[in-house]
Amino acid sequence: MTKILDANDWLSVQVHPDDAYGLEHEGELGKIECWYIIPAEPGAEIIYGHNAKSKEELRQQIESKDWENFLTKVPVKAGDFFYVPSGTMHAIGAGIMVLETQQSSDTTLSCL
Numbered sequence: 600m601t602k603i604l605d606a607n608d609w610l611s612v613q614v615h616p617d618d619a620y621g622l623e624h625e626g627e628l629g630k631i632e633c634w635y636i637i638p639a640e641p642g643a644e645i646i647y648g649h650n651a652k653s654k655e656e657l658r659q660q661i662e663s664k665d666w667e668n669f670l671t672k673v674p675v676k677a678g679d680f681f682y683v684p685s686g687t688m689h690a691i692g693a694g695i696m697v698l699e700t701q702q703s704s705d706t707t708l709s710c711l
């Protein structure tokens with residue numbers, strides 16, 4: 600499936616399961632995405648992953664709700680490409696237009 604997303608504001612932080620988890624718990628395949636940044640305003644960012652180094656640190660950071668230090672923000676510009684594998688927390692920031700190619704699946708877990 601291919602889409603064009605034009606984010607005027609931050610989109611929700613999401614994570615998609617892999618195929619095994621998706622089939623077992625959601626009854627459908629998981630999802631992998633690829634993003635090609637078409638245009639992006641100066642200073643635009645995406646969220647791509649998190650900073651936790653262990654499961655315990657992940658748990659602590661989620662419980663503290665310190666999202667600014669937990670989530671990894673990456674600056675983007677036109678022409679950038681991102682592979683977003685299953686299990687990667689991600690979000691598209693304001694001022695970014697993305698050509699998104701993804702597995703055809705509706706399995707999405709919204710994080711924020």
